[in-house]
Every structure is written in C-alpha cells, then in structure tokens.
Amino acid sequence: MMNKILYYTIVLAIAILGQICPIQSFSQNTEGGLFASERLILTPKPKPSPRINGPLVYGARPGNPFLYPIPCQGERQIRFLVKGLPPGLTVDENTGIISGVTPAKGKYSLLITATNSKGKSTRELTIVSGDKLALTPPMGWNHWYAHYDRITDQMVREAADIMISSGMADVGYQYVNIDDCWMNSPKHNDPKRVGPLRDDQGNLIPNSYFPDMSALTDYIHSKGLKAGIYTSPGPLTCGGFAGSYQHEEQDARQFADWGFDFLKYDWCSYGKIAQNLDDPRIPEPINGKITLEGYQYPYKLMGEILKNQNRDIVFNLCQYGMGEVWKWGASVGGQSWRTSGDLGFELDRIFEVALKNSEYRQYSKPGEWNDPDYIQIGYIGHSHKQGIPELTWMPPNMQYAYMSMWSLMAAPLIYSGDMSKLDEFTINVLCNPEVIEVNQDPLGEAAMVIKQNEELFLMVKNLADGSKAVGMFNRGNNDAEMTLNFSELQLTGKHLVRDLWRQKDLGRYNRKFVAQVPSKGVVMVKIENK
Ligand code: GAL
Numbered sequence: 001m002m003n004k005i006l007y008y009t010i011v012l013a014i015a016i017l018g019q020i021c022p023i024q025s026f027s028q029n030t031e032g033g034l035f036a037s038e039r040l041i042l043t044p045k046p047k048p049s050p051r052i053n054g055p056l057v058y059g060a061r062p063g064n065p066f067l068y069p070i071p072c073q074g075e076r077q078i079r080f081l082v083k084g085l086p087p088g089l090t091v092d093e094n095t096g097i098i099s100g101v102t103p104a105k106g107k108y109s110l111l112i113t114a115t116n117s118k119g120k121s122t123r124e125l126t127i128v129s130g131d132k133l134a135l136t137p138p139m140g141w142n143h144w145y146a147h148y149d150r151i152t153d154q155m156v157r158e159a160a161d162i163m164i165s166s167g168m169a170d171v172g173y174q175y176v177n178i179d180d181c182w183m184n185s186p187k188h189n190d191p192k193r194v195g196p197l198r199d200d201q202g203n204l205i206p207n208s209y210f211p212d213m214s215a216l217t218d219y220i221h222s223k224g225l226k227a228g229i230y231t232s233p234g235p236l237t238c239g240g241f242a243g244s245y246q247h248e249e250q251d252a253r254q255f256a257d258w259g260f261d262f263l264k265y266d267w268c269s270y271g272k273i274a275q276n277l278d279d280p281r282i283p284e285p286i287n288g289k290i291t292l293e294g295y296q297y298p299y300k301l302m303g304e305i306l307k308n309q310n311r312d313i314v315f316n317l318c319q320y321g322m323g324e325v326w327k328w329g330a331s332v333g334g335q336s337w338r339t340s341g342d343l344g345f346e347l348d349r350i351f352e353v354a355l356k357n358s359e360y361r362q363y364s365k366p367g368e369w370n371d372p373d374y375i376q377i378g379y380i381g382h383s384h385k386q387g388i389p390e391l392t393w394m395p396p397n398m399q400y401a402y403m404s405m406w407s408l409m410a411a412p413l414i415y416s417g418d419m420s421k422l423d424e425f426t427i428n429v430l431c432n433p434e435v436i437e438v439n440q441d442p443l444g445e446a447a448m449v450i451k452q453n454e455e456l457f458l459m460v461k462n463l464a465d466g467s468k469a470v471g472m473f474n475r476g477n478n479d480a481e482m483t484l485n486f487s488e489l490q491l492t493g494k495h496l497v498r499d500l501w502r503q504k505d506l507g508r509y510n511r512k513f514v515a516q517v518p519s520k521g522v523v524m525v526k527i528e529n530k
Helices: 002-020 144-150 153-165 213-222 248-258 270-274 292-307 347-358 396-408 424-430 433-439
Strands: 026-028 034-036 057-060 065-069 079-083 089-091 097-101 106-116 119-129 139-142 175-177 226-231 262-265 314-317 336-338 369-371 413-415 448-452 456-462 468-474 480-485 494-499 504-510 512-517 522-527
Touching (some): 139 153, 153 213, 175 262, 213 226, 213 248, 270 292, 292 314, 347 448, 347 456, 396 468, 396 522, 433 522, 456 480, 468 512, 480 522, 504 512
Parallel strands (some): 057 119, 139 175, 139 413, 175 226, 262 314, 314 336, 336 369
Antiparallel strands (some): 026 034, 065 097, 079 106, 089 097, 106 119, 448 456, 456 468, 468 522, 480 512, 494 504, 494 522
16 A cells, blocks of 8 residues: 555656656757757647648649649638639638649649638649649658558548648648558468459459558548559569559559559569560660669659559659669659668668758759658658557657758658657647748759768758758757858848747848757758848
8 A cells, every 4th residue: 555655656746847847958059049859849839820831833734633732720610712713623612622623734823812710811822734743842641661561441541531630731741642562462471461463354453451442542532632552663562562564554544543643663573574685675784784774664664654644643763763863753754753772771870861862952843853761750660670650769859850851852741650649749840831831942942961071061942032941950969059151151141040940030140140959950940031
C-alpha cells in the first residue's frame, strides 16, 4: 500500500514539474528570437478566419478531368467563391473543390474568395491549360516508409481522411500515393498477397487487400484529393511484386481507367532486362554497360504512353539518379525524378543528401523537379527492417531543417510517415503555409548553396516576388552564430526580415542579419526586396 502511495506521489510530482518547467530548452539570439532544441511547436496555430493557401499556378491538360481543392485554413463553414472560372469548370461553394473538364489551351486567371463568420481571404490562381503538369512541386503522402508490404485499401482511405482532418490538405497536400506491394507476388510471407500476377487478358490483378481500385480512387477523389500508384519497368518490383515489363501500355491504360493521377515508376529488376540482347526493343549495352539510351528507354516508353491517356498522370521516375537523370527526366515526360537512392537508408545523412541534390539545382523548374525522396518524420518504420512505425529518432531541430531544405530545394513534399499517428509536433513541421509557400513558389527555382563549411551552410532561393528565402543551417553539435550579409544576396541597404517558421517579422535589418542557429537546426527567413 505504502509503495503504491509513494509511486503515485512521485508520478504526480513529475507531472506537476513537467507543467511548471516543460522539458524544452531555448537559446536567445542577438535579435531576441527564440530557438528551441526540443519538440517546441514553432508554427502558429491557424487563425479561425480563412487563409487561402496553395500554389499560384496550376497546370492541367486540355480536355482531361480537372480536380483542384482550394487549400484553405480557417474555421468551417467556409464559403468559396471563384471569379473567372472558364467554361467546363465549377466550384462547390461549400467544399471549395473545383472540378470539371480542363478548358482549351490557355491561361485562366481566377480570383478566389473564402469567407466565414470570422473573416475573408482572397487569392489569385492561374490555371495553365497546356502540356505541363506539376507547375509547382507535387505535395502529398506515400505509404512506403510507414507501411511497406503491409499496405491495404483501408490504410490508403484512412490516409485520405486524415489528410483532410489533420489540416494537411488546407496547406496544399493533395496526392495520396500507393507505393509497392499492392499487386500480387509469386511468393510472400503473407498468403493474401500471393496469387496470379495477371488475368487471362494480361491485366494486372491487385492483391486481396485491394478489392476495388476504382472505388478507392473514387473515394480519394470525392475528397478533392488525387490518387497515386506505383510499378516498375522490370518483370517484378523491388518488393518482388508484379511489374509492368512487356505490359507497359496495358498497365498505364489500366491505371488511367482506375482513375490514378500519379505514377511512380521504379527500376527494380529492369537491370537484367536492359542487358537482355533478345529483346529487340531495348537499346543494346556496350561492353556490358547500359548506355544512356538504355537508361532512358523504359521511361521514354512509359512517358509517351502516359501522355496519351485521357487523364493527367504525374510521372515520377525512381531510378536513383542513374545516367544523370536530372539532365533528361523532363525530356522523357517526367515531372520529377529521384536524384539518389532511398533516403530511408541515409536519413542520418540528411544534410549531405540535400547538399548533393542541390548540385542539380539548374534542372529544377516548373513541371521539372529533382526528387531527393520523402519527408520521413513522425512515425516511420525503420527502412532496413521495413519495421512497424515508431516515433522518429530525428531531433526536432533537424526535422525543421529537413522540411526547410526540401522547401528551399523545391523538392516534392511527399510525407511518408504513419498518418494515423500524426501528432501535433509533426503536423506543425509539415503544415507551415509560409514555409510551404517557399516550396510552391511559381518561379520554380531551387535554392543555391552559398557559403559552406563543414558545419554551416546557407541556402538561398529566389522567389517570384523578388524576395529571397534563406535557410541558415547548422550541421554541427553546438549552436552557432551565423551571419547573412545582404551583399551575398545582391542586396544593399535595409530589408525586412521575416522568420518563416514563426511567421513573424523580425524587423528591418541593415546590410546583414545575424542569427543563433541551433545545433542540427535551421533559421529560415524571408528577406523582402524592400
Ligand atoms: C525502391 C524505391 C522506394 C520504394 C521501394 C518499393 O526502389 O526507391 O522508394 O518505392 O522501391 O519496393
């Protein structure tokens, strides 16, 4: 009995102490800003009044189905009004979902208004009807690093639900993407994923966890969200499931018929095919080495096929950067291409991976994105073991740095953690509209790395409005003072500096801005050009 009382007294004391002095530590910078080294939430809570977010430009192909949910924070019920909608498109004024058929080639300027009882927000959006898709980096979720070969229809639907309920869709996340392991496999430890790979007509057969793909995409679309799928140009995928080799056209048509809007096209098991001299379609290797044409071939083939579907399907190349894919990914119809191997295996080298990816910045432009892989924070499954999701080991400051780098690099923002375990801190890292605005800037430039030593570096991204977004990064083990000289940004005189994570103006600074940057962390600011 006595032991129990003692136990509860200690528990109570710890709880009270936790309230009085939360386990957070701060350091003060010279300008008075606070930088946290614990799970401190920096993103201000959305206000009850509406705030329209999302890109300023949106690409779609004429005559294809159109779907765009206006990302908007604020207390529901919000009423959406859109001026300038071209014929063929309508807006649901209660949900803010714009849908219909993409109008003829051209630019259409819309003025969106969102109103609720607390206020009003307006924002322009230009729909660019033409050849190009993904005029800003795709944003969404992918199941891989959370669910691996455990993915089910139910989990995908749940992810779509949570994309809405968590507020992610309100800041622009839209794609709900299935990765590998949705098909059948010739052999797997779960018998429910084993079965014939194709039917008599050669159509792919989803495994028994995916009873009705069209119903699944209908469900995703009903929320204004878009659906993504995965396959490989080889006979089998990386996970050993059915691939698309020699069924490319049939599979692409199937994906379009099912209603998918995004295809991730891997490489696994294609290596052998690329060496196969018996297939007359495939460019021959030279001295046993795959040529540039050989690397390009499967993507060119699929890129062409996708363009001919009567749906907009964003094409994501996943061949880890081989043959310098950043130089030709767009020419084969890709909107994004992985620049390296799986980040899951390199998560502890996140700064290095980002710096490497930045070397290809000149290839980043609207509709053409370098993809350094997914955002893995919150609950993720250890990728070496394809484990059950656990809370990331990554220090909070590093998570802010991660999201900042991806935003500055104009990388696709695809979250790949367990949606059902999204916590407040993770949502705060994923959903800061001012940070995301840097990522979605219509200029489409990726940040340039200026000033770099072993521990510190600066990333600078030119924005369409003439201002600059700057990430001051510290990879070291101690907090460090960093100076941003405006002359390095080709700016002179005084400029307004805004802390993007805190969404707070820090004041007008003359010639330079000095900040205390936390260990493994970032200070991310916008330098206004005025
Ligand atoms: C890898 C790819 C991962 C994931 C996995 C599925 O090749 O890089 O992102 O898609 O295959 O097996």
